[in-house]
Amino acid sequence: MVFFLVAFGLLLHVLFWGVGLAMLVMPRPWRRFWPVLAGPAGLALQSLVVWLGAYANLPGTNSYAGWTEVLPAALLIVALSRDGGRFGEDLARFGWIWVSMVFCLGALVLPLALAAKNVGLTTISLGSCDAADYAAGARVLMEFARPDRSGFLGLTEVVSVMSVHNFFDFWLILNHFTPSALIALNGTILHCAPHEITGLMTMVLLVTSLPLVFWMARALMGYRRGVSVWITLLYGLGPVTWYAVFHVAMGQLVAVHGIVLITWGGVALWRGRLAWRRGLMMAGVLSVGYTLVLGGYNFILVICFVPALAYAGGIAQWRGEWRRLVRWSLMMILPLVVCGAIYADRVAGMAERFMLFQQYDFGWRIPGLSPEGWLGIVADPQLSGLSGWFHVALSLAVVGLLATAFLEGAKSKRPGVFVALALSVPVLIGYGYLNLRGIQLGTNASYDAYKVLSVFYPGVLAALCFWVTLMASRFPALRLAGWALALVVTAGTLNAAYRFSVRMQRPPLMVDAELANLQKVEAMPNVASLNMLVPDMWQRLWANAFLLRKPQYFVTHTYEGRKNTPLQGEWDLNAGLIEITLPDRADYNVLSENYSIVRLDSPYYLKANLGDGWYEAERLPYQMSTLWHWTKGDATLRIDNPHDRPRRIVCELMVRSVVPRQMQVWMGGKLMRTVKVGTKLAKVRVPEVTIPPGGAILELRSNLPPAFANPKDLRPLGFAVYDLAIEVQPDSAPPEP
Numbered sequence: 106m107v108f109f110l111v112a113f114g115l116l117l118h119v120l121f122w123g124v125g126l127a128m129l130v131m132p133r134p135w136r137r138f139w140p141v142l143a144g145p146a147g148l149a150l151q152s153l154v155v156w157l158g159a160y161a162n163l164p165g166t167n168s169y170a171g172w173t174e175v176l177p178a179a180l181l182i183v184a185l186s187r188d189g190g191r192f193g194e195d196l197a198r199f200g201w202i203w204v205s206m207v208f209c210l211g212a213l214v215l216p217l218a219l220a221a222k223n224v225g226l227t228t229i230s231l232g233s234c235d236a237a238d239y240a241a242g243a244r245v246l247m248e249f250a251r252p253d254r255s256g257f258l259g260l261t262e263v264v265s266v267m268s269v270h271n272f273f274d275f276w277l278i279l280n281h282f283t284p285s286a287l288i289a290l291n292g293t294i295l296h297c298a299p300h301e302i303t304g305l306m307t308m309v310l311l312v313t314s315l316p317l318v319f320w321m322a323r324a325l326m327g328y329r330r331g332v333s334v335w336i337t338l339l340y341g342l343g344p345v346t347w348y349a350v351f352h353v354a355m356g357q358l359v360a361v362h363g364i365v366l367i368t369w370g371g372v373a374l375w376r377g378r379l380a381w382r383r384g385l386m387m388a389g390v391l392s393v394g395y396t397l398v399l400g401g402y403n404f405i406l407v408i409c410f411v412p413a414l415a416y417a418g419g420i421a422q423w424r425g426e427w428r429r430l431v432r433w434s435l436m437m438i439l440p441l442v443v444c445g446a447i448y449a450d451r452v453a454g455m456a457e458r459f460m461l462f463q464q465y466d467f468g469w470r471i472p473g474l475s476p477e478g479w480l481g482i483v484a485d486p487q488l489s490g491l492s493g494w495f496h497v498a499l500s501l502a503v504v505g506l507l508a509t510a511f512l513e514g515a516k517s518k519r520p521g522v523f524v525a526l527a528l529s530v531p532v533l534i535g536y537g538y539l540n541l542r543g544i545q546l547g548t549n550a551s552y553d554a555y556k557v558l559s560v561f562y563p564g565v566l567a568a569l570c571f572w573v574t575l576m577a578s579r580f581p582a583l584r585l586a587g588w589a590l591a592l593v594v595t596a597g598t599l600n601a602a603y604r605f606s607v608r609m610q611r612p613p614l615m616v617d618a619e620l621a622n623l624q625k626v627e628a629m630p631n632v633a634s635l636n637m638l639v640p641d642m643w644q645r646l647w648a649n650a651f652l653l654r655k656p657q658y659f660v661t662h663t664y665e666g667r668k669n670t671p672l673q674g675e676w677d678l679n680a681g682l683i684e685i686t687l688p689d690r691a692d693y694n695v696l697s698e699n700y701s702i703v704r705l706d707s708p709y710y711l712k713a714n715l716g717d718g719w720y721e722a723e724r725l726p727y728q729m730s731t732l733w734h735w736t737k738g739d740a741t742l743r744i745d746n747p748h749d750r751p752r753r754i755v756c757e758l759m760v761r762s763v764v765p766r767q768m769q770v771w772m773g774g775k776l777m778r779t780v781k782v783g784t785k786l787a788k789v790r791v792p793e794v795t796i797p798p799g800g801a802i803l804e805l806r807s808n809l810p811p812a813f814a815n816p817k818d819l820r821p822l823g824f825a826v827y828d829l830a831i832e833v834q835p836d837s838a839p840p841e842p
Contacts, residue, residue: 107226108218112305119313120572123147125180128188130389134377137191140199141320142390144313145362148287148465149396153245155286155446156400159277164250171793182434201334202319206312209341210601213308213350216609226301227621228353229612230643231486232469236307236353237646238664240299242276245652247293249273254652263658264666267457269359272653275666278454279461283400299650300616303353310358311350312561315341317365322567325372325519325528334574335568341515344601345474345546345562348488348555351609359401360560364409366394367437368564371413372524375420375433393436395444403451404458405560408535410437412564416527423555461665468552473540476503479533479558479569482597486608488555499593505592509583514574525571528564532557551557614643619697623651626678629694631701636660636674638712640681641722648678677703681722682734682826683713688835698828699732709833711752716741716802720820736823738811744831745800752836756791759760759827763812768824770794770799771804782824793834 112839123146124139130146131139154173155166163169185192196203228236249258251273257264258272263591267273276282288299295302318340322333340346349357370391377383398406421430445452472489477499484491491499514522536558543550558565574585626632634656639645645663662669679685684701687693690823694706703710718740724732745753760768762782770791780789792804811821 107213108214108305111297112214112227112293112308113207113304114295115302115309116210116312117311118208118291118294119144119147119151119287119292119309121181122177124152125177125184126150126393128184129180129320130393131388131392132373132383133401134386135324135373136193136200138320138324140195140202140395141316141764142366144316145366145397145711146393147177148283148310148313148362149393149400151290152283152286153396153447155290155492156277156282159246159251162250162252164253165246165248166289166293167247170290173290174294180261181497186365188211192200199316201330202316202337205319205334205337205341207317209338210308210312210797212342212606213311213347213776214305216606216612217304217308218293218561218608219236219452220612224615224617226297226305227616228302228304228616229351229609229616230298230353230607230614231348231351232613233354234614234646234664235355235642236303237650239281239284239288239353239355239645240303241646241650241653242280242282243292243303244650245273245287246286246289247274247299248653251277256647256652260656262670263668265668266666267460269454269666272666274450278450279458280665281356281359281401282451283359283397286400287355293572300621300647301519303355303409307353307355307358309771310355310362311341312503314358314361314365317362319562321365321528321563322570325369325524325564326518326567326571328521328567328570328573330568332628335591335595336570339481339570340381340563340566341596342484342495342602343566343598344483344488344605345481345559347602347605348486348561351605351612353487354559356401357556357559358395360405360409361563362682363397363401364405364412364560364757365563366390367398367409368412368528370394371410371433371437372416374436375413375417379432381436381678384439387436388440391440391446394748395441396448399448399451402560403448403455404462406455408557410532411535412528412561415531416524419523439477461779463545466549468549468556470543470549470552471555473537473551473554473651474558475596476500476507476569479503479565480594480597481566482594482603483601486601486605497711502586502590503569504778505570505715506575506586507569509571509800510574513578513583514571517572519731521574525568528561532561532565564739567651569711603619616647619699620644620647621651622646622697623678623700626696626702627652631691632676634658634676635702636672636677638677640677640715644680648680675705677705677712679703681732682715682829684828685711685713685833686830687833709749709752709834709835710747711754711796711831712745712747713829714743714745720821733825733827735820735825736805738821738823739804739806740823742803742805742829743800744796744803746796746798747822749798751798752796754796755792755832757828758789758791760789761786761825761827763814764809764823766806767802767808769804769806769808774802777803786825786827 116385120143123143126146127139127142187377220229230236261270264272266279266662269278288303314338318339319333322336324330362514370387374387398409417433474492478490538552539550540555573584578584637645638649658672659667659669660672679701687707687709692704695701718737720735722732722734760782765783768780768782777794778791807823811823814822
């Protein structure tokens, strides 16, 4: 129940922040439709307040968020005083949209609540580690002032990115500011830590965009109310958007709000009498859109005008209205100039952001969607397409009915035809180009393609549903075909939502109790700095977010703002398979089953790493703390001994095998120990081994060849190691420090 309470609390808090502003800035011809703007206005206003708080050098939202509640309350009072008593009537006009928002948010929260019922408020992910990145930014904005350089924030050699040399400015200039700002402000008000609400805030971002989707379908495309609500539900439950939510892609969901407002504002401006007074009325809506784009995906600014420009530019070229196009462009750009002045650092950081895109192949490969996939019909939560004859038939049916609808609309001079083309064709051309580029170059350009499609998806979906106009065709066959496709699309969307829900009840990634427990290390005064020897990216990024008050050093390039450098920490944070214990309890601390810290200055200090012959870590999807590595047969373990005298160790392993076998421990070509391993998970103790100065490579060999676990797993498997505890033994005489 707590998941639903917090989720709807977040939604209501965002809407509270936006209602007054929406009522005040909605242009007069559409003033009764201000509820459309409430969500994005609340997000933009919260983002702006945190931005100003950062530049005022206030010590985080924890110090001022409560006072800022006066601002939306004052705006609401002013708006109600000018409303004329129609507030309730305006709300009731969007009754079905409010119902849709409640339904979609409940459907999104349910799998999280089921997955984390024994954990409490937390965040899950389908595979992306963005959630931890946003949470780190949220902690920065919640707890620190901009000039603060304590702990990780001022660790220049680690956090420098381009011209940014501290972790606070990294969030203001280069990274996605608005998502972290929203987590920070709402987290402070609801007394929730970033890891508790990052996932829920992402769900709220999707839900607050639903009125905008309805508005695109109703106001731009001219669909009937029922059809517009149906398209809204397709968007709110569709796989394109749920893929973003369950990868915790907050930046792109924020950008959606901004792009819809920029698109609607541009089309509405062109359609009316293009007087400067009208441009001034629309400036508030455009400013909200620009605020969200600049604060979130600032680099999207270069393409966010594409649908609106395609519409206005296309008509201008057809009619030769070039002077009108220039005036329209000025009206669109002037609010951007004002917003750009406020967010000057974000504008300045765009060039460096594009340079980073050239240096790094961000993301992963995402299957390209065919026409039925654009409408939300996919095979699984990875967005894989359908296969076989049904896939081909459905793609042809979608394209055929859409083309027929466009031809009929053109003949009847339906105004929505050109709007649909402007909203969809440029975006789909870019989407196709990026997918082809990824195939040709072997890069992750399909990730960029998906991002482009997703940020423009409200308009694309509304445009690609133009075939619904065939339901009113004078030809019975076309009416029947339109209804049939609507049923198929609805069924496909619901099926995709069900598959996502089932998958996320056992999520691949979760912030479990063990991981969250790392926060306790910040309160340990004897731990001055840390080497983050955490092999898993998800755990390493969350560990970073939980330990920002400690300097941290990384052995690998973890993420933007977390570079690999020489390991200068005073303690190692070990995670995963290997745990090291020392004779002196003051030199190490076993934090939990999978996390421990070890002091480097200890005369008994050793470092251990997996060598060759290991498969990647595996874990239970609903229990992050249970992980194991299979060996490919024989495998090695590298143990570094930085001391000038040998160190004795005893190893304890939680291990099993497909078949009973012997584990032979070799070092330097000599058999050191032999132990028996069975098919059931059991603790095996390897008697004492001496590690010479400099270190050694231990080889784990078997007396039998690798075996196969089952017909579906074709990997040759040796040992499954669940835990590897290395106990450093004391010397007979106290060692020299």
